Amino acid sequence: MQMAPPSDHLSSLSDAALMQRVAKMDAEAFEVFYDRHVSSAYALAYRIVGSRQPADDVCQEAFLSVWRSAARYDANLGNARSWILAVVRNRAIDHLRRVTRTKEREVADEALAERHPAPQDQNTESTALRNAQAGETRELMNELSDDQRRVIELSFYSGYSHSEISEMLELPLGTVKARMNRGLARMRNVLSPGETA
Amino acid sequence: MSTDDPRDLIGAFVLGACSVEEHAQVRAHMKVDASFRAEVESFDVVHDALLEVPTTLDDVTPGVDLKRSVMEQVQAEASLFAAASTGERAAIVSRQEVPAPSAPRASTEAPRGTGAPAPSPRRNAFMAALTSPARATALAAVIVALIVGGIALGGGGGSDVREVNGQVTPVAGANATVRMVVDKDQSRLKLSGFEKAGTGRKYQVWLKSGDAAPKPTTVLFDVDARGNGTATVPGDMKGVDDVLVTSEPESGSQTPTTDPVLHVQI
Structure with a gap:
């Protein structure tokens, strides 16, 4: 299928304005939205599922889901970028659960670490320069202790519940909850100085 | 329900x-x-910051076919x-008739499984009013896709948790009953009045699709002294027609060795 590039006019619209058009099934507006966010969506999907084909599948499902549900989008409740990324995350975690958890969560911690290398081990200095938000997130994660980062990554990027993490790491559930709370509070304090924990 | 301080959660x-x-406890407390x-x-x-991951890692770029396949579907x-006619388009676009979504924020993203729209009388009337079978089929496909999209969307609102009553066989117990709470990410069997699985045995959950043989799960459980038990079945029930439970050796089986004690039609 030959696809003509979307008009400049559409490309200058905000996400909220694009979503209003997408809600009326404007395919061109959707294409602009897609082009604007697919790289981030794909990076997130890949971060979670760890390989190309599932990441493609996750992104396809997520973008089509947004296309078909755009009329339900309310800009007052959150921005569209967060919305598509949250949908991608959900689909990616669903994929992980389907693929890797049919044996009652037997995925070894080591295997997880292999599948999801910790951000601090990645050479992303140039990435941080090119992608301010992602770089900021990386820096945020580096604000955390190893223990805090571990429980946050296992939950957010691998989809494990706190009780599963408790079992996996052989830690009391209260410890896992506390690490999550403290880690997120620390990140929030960096992002929004002045907020109270 | 947990009695933990919601702030801990x-x-x-x-x-x-x-x-x-x-x-649910946190959501209730928020209200x-x-x-x-x-x-x-x-x-x-x-939460939003965590969603942002580096986009320029080596070789981590969308496949060349991804945009084409997405846009082909979108354009179709x-x-x-x-x-469609003006009226028909209005009916399709009026997807707000489904329960309004809650905020697409972290708090609504987990656990997912929210957003099941109830059938819309208006939409049903719209469908009934169509006179062209071909167009009805085409539009129905769109509408079904839209509704499915609404159901499946992780950030949506409402709830697609549903409860299904199952059937039990006499061997389960004279007063045995079973219900299944079906959710997007996991489902839960709630048994009451069941006989225990037996010495050295467990109840095992099986998933059946169409005419295919039941597929084993690793979900093994037993009921307590009062005959009550709960079993959580992870994963989406999409594609599953029936859930069966049999008594098996405590390590589980690859094929059922006894007749089912219960059957839940999804």
């Missing part, structure tokens, strides 16, 4: 790491305690929409 809630019960809600929502910025549905 905020981190797990934001990260999507709560149990279903805990998630009655404005300061608690504000505290939870103050973590939205963290847009074309069908364009072919």
Whole structure:
């Protein structure tokens, strides 16, 4: 299928304005939205599922889901970028659960670490320069202790519940909850100085 | 329901790491305690930051076919929409008739499984009014896709948790009953009045699709002394027609060795 590039006019619209058009099934507006966010969506999907084909599948499902549900989008409740990324995350975690958890969560911690290398081990200095938000997130994660980062990554990027993490790491559930709370509070304090924990 | 202080659960809630019960506990507390809600929502910025991962890692770029396949589907549905009459288009676009979504924020993202729209009388009337079978088929496909999209969308609102009553066989117990709570991420069998599985045996859950042989799960459980038991079946029930439970050796089986004690039609 030959696809003509979307008009400049559409490309200058905000996400909220694009979503209003997408809600009326404007395919061109959707294409602009897609082009604007697919790289981030794909990076997130890949971060979670760890390989190309599932990441493609996750992104396809997520973008089509947004296309078909755009009329339900309310800009007052959150921005569209967060919305598509949250949908991608959900689909990616669903994929992980389907693929890797049919044996009652037997995925070894080591295997997880292999599948999801910790951000601090990645050479992303140039990435941080090119992608301010992602770089900021990386820096945020580096604000955390190893223990805090571990429980946050296992939950957010691998989809494990706190009780599963408790079992996996052989830690009391209260410890896992506390690490999550403290880690997120620390990140929030960096992002929004002045907020109270 | 957990009796934990809901504040202890905020981190797990934001990260999507709560149990279903805990998630409900936090949501309920948010409704009655404005300061608690504000505290939870103050973590939205963290949730959004976690969604941002580097986009230029080596070789991590979208496949060349991804955009083509997405846009082909989008343009096909847009074309069908364009072919509909004004009234028909209005009916399709009026997807707001489904329960309004809650905020697409961290707090609504986990556990997922929210957003099941009830059938819309208006939409049904619209469908009935169509006179062209071909067009009805095409538009129905679009509408079904839209509704499915609404159901499946992780950030949607409402709830697609549903409860199904199952059937039990006499061997289960004279007063045995079973219900299944079906959710997007996991489902839960709730048994009462069942006989125990037997010495050295467990109940095992099987999933059946169409005429295929039941597929084993690793879900093994037993009921307590009062005959009550709960079994959580992970994963989506999409494609599953029936859930069966049999008594098996305590390590489980690859094929059923006894007749089912219960059957839940999804």
